[in-house]
Amino acid sequence: MEKLIQTVELNSSSTSSDNYHPNVQLTSFSGNQTNCNNIVFNVSVSTPGQTSGSVNIIGYRTLVNLLPSIPNMNLNSIVMSTVMQNSSLAKEIAINFSLINERPPDYEMLCVFWNFSTMTWSDEGCYWNKTSSNEQMICICNHLTSFSTLMSKSPIELPYLDQITYVGLAASVSSLIVCLVIEFMVWNTVVKSNVSHFRHTALVNISLCLLMGDTVFLVNSFYQSPKWCGTFTVIKHFCYLSMFFWMLCLSTMLLHQLIFVFHQMRKKVYLTISISIGYVCPLIIVLLTYKIYNDGAEDVYYNAKSCWLNYKSPFNGSIHAFIFPVLTIVLINFFSMMVVITKLLRPQVSEGSKGDQKEMAKSILKAIVFLTPVFGITWILGFFVLVFDLTEGFWAYFILPSQSTP
Template sequence: MGDLSEKNVQDYSKMANHILNTSTLSNWTLVPQRNAGSVLLTSLHALASSVASNTQPLPNVTVQEEFLSLQSQHISGDRDFTFYFNSSSQPVSGQILIEKAKARGLTDLSAVSLAYPTLGDILPTESENVSVNGLVMSLAVSANISQIFLKFEKVNKSLSINTHCAAWDKGKETWSQDSCQKQEDSATHALCKCKYSPNYLSFSILMSPKANSDPALHYITLIGLGISICSLVLCLMIEALVWRHVTRHSTAYMRHVSIANIAVSLLLADIWFIIGDATFKAKSSNVCITSTFFTHFFYLSLFFWMLLMGLLILYRLFLVYHDMSRTLMLATLFSVGYGCPFVISILTLAITLNQPGKPYTREDGCWLNWDPSKALLAFIVPAFIILAVNAAVTCTVISVLLRPSIGQTPRTNERGYLVQIGRCVAILTPLLGLTWGIGIATIIEDSSVVFDYLFTILNALQGFLILLLGTLMDPQVRRALKTKMSSLPWHTSETKNTSSNPKCHSQSPHGNKTSDEDLS
């Protein structure tokens, strides 16, 4: 822009202030160029750069408009310097800290900073569910600075979690989280450390309107995981205790192999989830990556073993007279149950770590990243495909239950059918992972918070449901436990209860009865 006078800066700032007025922001939707906001930001930063590098240094200039603030300072001496901004259009503030140590030994520099309370509304984001939640602040300096610190006051203070520090990528014309790290985060403010380079000159914080700051969900999760872990340990102990008695024929054997591995996978996934939560608070990145990998792997193993459980039910229903050797069946089960999750997990880790700017973990926890790497798809896609298959399995079981047995008049006992269906659905739902289907409702924008609570409670207690419905409600397990208990020396003689509980029977296409002991 050549040499500038203070009046030129004032006039240019007033024009930009008019453009950024909240009353004119709606007109930006009529602008055909999607990058119009980026063009304006680049133009204003060029003004600041011209002031900072002007051949005839201006005296310290301060412009305080309603929708734009500009501060020009000549900094001398070996000291840090901070720009302070207070917006008059919105009750938010911001600070930019320049560390003299990062100015590569220079004792004098000119710095010009700008702050915009409304510019973030017209700069595009990668997702409609993400918005700028603070001032957009820019910096132009006459020296080479490697990094700066920025403090943002949040506009919407109800979004107190999932804060992302971001820099505007001038080349890609989008927000990038790669060059910034969150240092502190509270309900009202966020502190960011950002790299300063020719491509990253403007900064702000991004937040999601979908973020739920209710701490009750966090406590429900931790309490539920504690109950789930204890239940899964008890489930595995019972399975080991009665294993010889309940696995005498191949169908029951494969069923209990599946239940045991479902319990093992969920137990280890829950443990690594807790390790990840503790690791994130300790801010250990390497351990966070490790815990994310194993959490991802074991949750995927859980889903693949639930898929195998569903396929075993179909196998038992429609291939009654076909028997596969135990060796071949076990090899198939373990290859799918642990092999497929391992391949998916290791590929996700390798791809994201080898792509600069595509982080593996989230900024707000030890779990798979969504923006910008989309690593979370490596969990969402296989999980929901498996849920769809198992939902179809459940519908198939219900349709088989509704078929009358040979020689039986259809619908002779309507209530009995409903009891059988309800009992089998209750057993199959946690074993096939159908409670995870509620997660679809939680990711829908503006969905009720009821779905968040329901999803959190059911899945945090999934281990307890597996113990209750998958193990303790199995008549064979109860009989084996009773036999074990009666063999104890201190056990007194009791009258054996010979009455049997109602069975969930289904008729195979071949006319054979199949009990819930075999199906679920």
């Protein structure tokens, strides 16, 4: 291996004319040049600033298949050697690699060179320019030798994310069971009007959907079976969607009770509409998503590692069959809450029979205002983890300190 790499370096320094072959391409330039940019195998090498002397750049398309990798990392570009003769490098060299495999979100990249002292790849003196795209990678190095890129075999994760998930799910499941037990024990005591009946019916169904979804999520965390992964994804997709649709039923019921005071909804009508919205609508969304994404195929409908809906990029992936309905419901609920607050603050000439209704609405509104930020924190955190690449920006300084740009 050492002789192979040294031969690469020797060929780079001894050849002075451009050569293009199926597996080897070489380009060179000489003389004083500024901002030089040369390309071999769609990989460009630039030297910002003033560069003098002779510069040879040679790319080996298949050499990457013969070289060792780093544990948990894969070589993901050609090998590029840059050698200067009787020249001076102004500051640093920038290499724009075309990646063999596109980099998915949250996958770490390393700019590396072959270290003859340790006979391994090393990233010392090189860093990854985070402005690179998922198909290309810009490496900045302050020295010259044989370069390549490495990509992690699995995505990086936030520290202690699994532990936080297990503790949170266990606490959620326990609390929901206690909530449902208390709800059934005091049902006859607290349900004394249509408004209270509608409210507690929605709360019970919200708790049931969340309990079932969290239970399946927790079971799936400890029992990871490829055979059941698709089934777990379908169940979680349906349960969490149903939970949000029942939240929609709760907010629209509150809005209806305050606006249409003299046209109160009957229990049978409310149950029919709520069940249709709370269970039928999410079922249709889940079935259509399952069918559209290749009948629930792995890595198309669901991610085999997480047993959850697949995400590829913004507006691309089955996860959007969950995100878009949830965002729509959140916006509708926010609008409903603003209308209810305006209605409650508006002075009335005659309260009449609306006094009890308004007091009930106030109590519901207080619960919503208090619980929304508490229970929304985990969803907001999940949204940011989903949308933002953990290898870039704010996250990288905490998760990838070694790869932070100088």
